Amino acid sequence: MLIAASALTVFLAVSTILPFLPLAHGIVRVGDFPRQQSLATALFVVAASLLLGAEGAAWRVIQIALLAVALVQLWFILPFTPIWRRQSADFDPATDKGEALKLLASNVKMSNDRFGELESEIRKWDPHIFVLMEVDQRWRDALSELLSSYPTVVDQTQDNSYGMILASKFALYDTVVECLLTDGVPSIVTTVTTPEGQRFRLYSIHPEPPVPHRGTEGRDGETALVALRVKDETLPVLVTGDLNDVAWSGTTERFRRISRLLDPRIGRKVFSTFDARFPLIRWPLDHLFHSAEFRLEAMHRLPACGSDHFPVLFELVLCPDEDAESEPEQANGDDLSRARELVGEAKKRDEDAIGTDWEG
Template sequence: MESSVLNILLWGLTGLLILATLMPLSKLPHGSVRGLAFPREQFFGLALVLAIAMFFTQSGHARWIGTLLLLLVAGAQAIYIAKFTPFWRRQSVKADGDLVQARDRRVSLLASNVKLSNRAYGRLISLIRERDPDIGMAIEVDADWIAALSQEFRADYPYWVEVPKTNGYGLCVMSKLELRDTQVREMITDGVPSIRATVVLRDGAKFRLYVVHPEPPVIDHDTQGRDAEIALIGMEAAEDPLPAIVTGDLNDVAWSTTTRRFQRLSGLLDPRVGRGFYNTFSATMPWMRWPLDHLFHDPKFRLVYMERTEKIGSDHFPMWFVLALAASEKADADPGESDVEEEREVVEMVEDEKKREREAIGSDWED
């Protein structure tokens, strides 16, 4: 009896894992499908554990068929996540000695999703005091969060962009570097803002900063709003005359269909490729973590340093980046190029999504 139950459980989990691996290949823009692309690390580990269990508990053809299927599942998951290990060729070029020392060409950025209901203001304040970033970015902020940050840092950071919201989509950018041409835009969905600004480095060079926080994928809703916003930002960054940095909580994993398309459309580089996962969510569940908080940069930037920081009371870890702007473009690996058909599909998706009238996903999650 115990053996029968074990077999049902083992084969049932195997079937579910195969299904969870195949469904994201459909590229169907729905949360129930796209969400399955998030836990690829977990699915990889589970497939290996089940393969071992299959090999030692089954016999005959069942042993070999089950073990092979699970190893194929593990291999399929590994194809996606291998890029974010030290075994893969890096995209971002590391800054050389001269550029590292050129403070006037450097920019340090601290990006954090604070979680709207989190009221441990002091933890983020302490982190900002410790790191002293040129640009600090906080996501999911309301008026109370902005007031707490402003009270501590208004004197040190002369440039602010404040977008307080009670729906989980508030944004705040504070900068020691001059910000020009600042725009706050709801590009796709009402109530979901993004920030676009020109940043002036200490030597007078300029770059464009995009701070974004599109909607999350949920099991009962399509992901067209999120996908359209990410793609539109990518196309805009590609056409921008200034070198661009796109950062924020994209509510998407680094290896997803949507993020890979964003890189093809934008030509921006992911500094995690070839370096590590830098899983930022969930800070509260170590067994369920994936990279949701991103920074992509123009090939003119070189990476000086990148780190996931300590917890701040949120369900996200903050990310710390130091970049340096060089005179010419350089990349260790090309993120790929989009084609006319892909760009046409994106334009149609953006136009269709802009016509929809609905409330932003998750607006009432923390009411």
């Protein structure tokens, strides 16, 4: 038992330390993901050792090391619990005047064929805007009737696990579909105009996932590039999508500092959305960030519809004035220089997008 506990402690300690290294590589960055699982495992082993009466210097070292691991993991997770101060302001109908917006986002998983289940969820919630990722022609055909009920559809169907469709009941202008840094990995950027004439910018993105054998320059560079663009926007902004990164990572924190966008999960809940198939292995990969003109009414993790991601739905109100419970930290020169460095590194790559062969 001592040998097994020692090996597990070393593993947890290493995986906890690795993400602090300033290296854009999957073997380093994946340590950001299972913080909840590492916390639970560390506390379980400590509790089990105490209950079983494990004694001796070796066990004390293990217990102290595991408690240190647990404290580090708690530091990252606690902001995404109700004990933390919220960033996003709640919508108050007594004082806030604005327009309601329901936005649904879903990574459908290209090989998934449970089309009807997702369509039923979309029809049930009737969002003003929905964004689908990993859509191929099968998905486009299966949802054709639903899509025809939306006045504006931006269709970037692809068969490489990076297809994207954006459907909107609101008018869209200045819509651009572009591969920001990686060929075959599109993003949709558009200006949305509400029925009452308010406008905001919407970024729908789906960067590459981290894998142990490849660098994360594509994902990190794309997130950094979007942050640099958002910080110069003059209209309110929403950024949504499967960012293939967890809410508490250094990359995501830098994104918030540079973009000055708010995370509605902070001060509320972790909101884990992947992996929908395995209850014990989940983390928050599907995101929505917003500028302070948006108030939060509710956010929902919808039932799994055959994908490895849960669909998510955010109910927001766009108001003419800014308001926030708290704001991200201010970006400093190091943040900006690191973001530009990541963009530069991503541009230099000559690699196929990660995961294009996973669903073949």
